[in-house]
Amino acid sequence: MDCSLLVPPRAGLDGRSRYVMLETLRAYAAGLLAEAGEEGDAAAGALAGYALRVAEDALAGLAAGTGEVAAARWLDAEGATLRRALDWALEHDAAVDGDAAIAPRLAAALAWWWRSAWADRSSPGSPSAPWP
Amino acid sequence: MVAAVEPSAVIDAAGSVHGFPAALTSFVGRAPVVDEIAGHLGQYRLVTVTGPGGAGKTRLAGEVARQVAGRFADGVWLAELAAVQDPAQVATAVAAALGVRELPSVAAADALAHALARRQLLLVLDNCEHVIGAAAELCGRLLLGADDIRVLATSREPLQIAGEARYRLASLTLPDPEHPADPGGSEAVALFADRARRADASFALDEATAPLVARLVARLDGMPLAIELAAARVEALGVAQLLDRIDDRFTLLEAGDRLAAARQRSLAATVEWSYRLLDERERRVFRALSVLPGPFTLEAAEAVAGPTPGRLCCI
Numbered sequence: 001m002d003c004s005l006l007v008p009p010r011a012g013l014d015g016r017s018r019y020v021m022l023e024t025l026r027a028y029a030a031g032l033l034a035e036a037g038e039e040g041d042a043a044a045g046a047l048a049g050y051a052l053r054v055a056e057d058a059l060a061g062l063a064a065g066t067g068e069v070a071a072a073r074w075l076d077a078e079g080a081t082l083r084r085a086l087d088w089a090l091e092h093d094a095a096v097d098g099d100a101a102i103a104p105r106l107a108a109a110l111a112w113w114w115r116s117a118w119a120d121r122s123s124p125g126s127p128s129a130p131w132p
Numbered sequence: 133m134v135a136a137v138e139p140s141a142v143i144d145a146a147g148s149v150h151g152f153p154a155a156l157t158s159f160v161g162r163a164p165v166v167d168e169i170a171g172h173l174g175q176y177r178l179v180t181v182t183g184p185g186g187a188g189k190t191r192l193a194g195e196v197a198r199q200v201a202g203r204f205a206d207g208v209w210l211a212e213l214a215a216v217q218d219p220a221q222v223a224t225a226v227a228a229a230l231g232v233r234e235l236p237s238v239a240a241a242d243a244l245a246h247a248l249a250r251r252q253l254l255l256v257l258d259n260c261e262h263v264i265g266a267a268a269e270l271c272g273r274l275l276l277g278a279d280d281i282r283v284l285a286t287s288r289e290p291l292q293i294a295g296e297a298r299y300r301l302a303s304l305t306l307p308d309p310e311h312p313a314d315p316g317g318s319e320a321v322a323l324f325a326d327r328a329r330r331a332d333a334s335f336a337l338d339e340a341t342a343p344l345v346a347r348l349v350a351r352l353d354g355m356p357l358a359i360e361l362a363a364a365r366v367e368a369l370g371v372a373q374l375l376d377r378i379d380d381r382f383t384l385l386e387a388g389d390r391l392a393a394a395r396q397r398s399l400a401a402t403v404e405w406s407y408r409l410l411d412e413r414e415r416r417v418f419r420a421l422s423v424l425p426g427p428f429t430l431e432a433a434e435a436v437a438g439p440t441p442g443r444l445c446c447i
């Protein structure tokens with residue numbers, strides 16, 4: 001693997017492999033993207049579409065009974081992306097391929113995750129914490 | 133000669149490290165720095181490593197974490213703040229990294245302080261600079277409320293709270309300019325040689341290349357990230373051409389930007405230079421990936437940047 005601008009992928013808490021771009025390089029690329037106009041809008045829209053797919057797939061996994069923990073771990077690992085996508089969608093009221101606006105669909109798909117977080121997190125240091 | 137120390141594979145049983153990426157490359161030089169910061173952590177409850185972007189703060193913090201993990205019964209935990217945009221989310225991000233669950237009615241900082249009150253651990257807050265006020269406030273709250281925790285922060289600026297020990301990370305040591313042909317002992321040269329060998333197995337530090345490498349790393353102000361970016365191109369260009377190209381690039385940039393600190397400028401120039409070596413499609417991919425705020429899967433990369441068969445490896 002010969003990455004110079006990316007750190008090769010490693011497995012996250014949800015078992016999926018993820019690449020890392022060092023913050024210094026990401027900030028440089030973000031500056032270029034901001035100057036690129038439409039390209040930036042397209043990337044942000046694509047991010048929102050991706051976030052929606054993740055949220056809805058996780059919800060579907062939940063319904064199929066593949067496990068709440070696995071679904072929650074996945075969303076936890078994608079948390080920063082989900083948050084950014086929701087922020088962007090709320091400002092742009094975007095639609096995916098002419099479908100309904102993203103923000104409400106995203107919020108609906110994530111509701112169980114937020115609620116489970118509130119419920120599980122009611123006692124700090126409960127078994128959900130990674131230490132005994 | 134500076135030794136390239138392989139990252140310690142075995143963590144002391146007393147503590148473990150959580151959230152740190154596996155080190156894929158050896159950690160070159162800076163052994164005395166790691167020792168010194170580890171020492172500070174024995175003495176002070178908050179140590180902040182400061183330095184410009186690309187100085188190697190994050191990697192250093194990981195090495196320190198591995199070294200001191202044995203002292204903390206509940207281990208060392210990394211909270212990466214780079215992806216946090218809203219200062220109000222700092223405590224939430226730290227809570228998530230620690231697996232501490234929040235109550236909607238309780239501020240995340242309070243839930244954290246409560247959860248950590250009886251823990252003995254080291255919390256590493258990486259990349260604090262863009263949310264410095266919130267990071268400082270949270271640190272203050274946690275250090276007051278949880279007697280047995282310590283914090284290692286990395287940031288371009290200090291947190292500026294009481295009891296903070298600051299460590300300003302210097303550049304890697306450069307070769308003696310009087311003896312450029314004998315770069316032994318320079319951390320910057322050792323790092324370049326190590327990474328160049330990874331890019332090109334036939335690379336050797338010899339009479340021909342040593343003086344060039346010495347000039348190159350001096351030109352890059354001993355900045356680790358800049359040196360790594362340059363070394364990654366050694367196979368395609370060779371050291372002599374690498375030095376020429378970087379010289380050209382720097383002359384151009386220096387003319388336009390006299391106020392920026394030298395180290396910052398060398399990094400900016402090297403980043404830009406690396407970017408220019410990508411082809412047009414790779415550049416598009418690199419730009420698009422910047423919308424992803426944190427670590428990303430291949431699926432996420434393809435969603436924002438289009439299909440990238442094999443392309444991610446080239447970037």
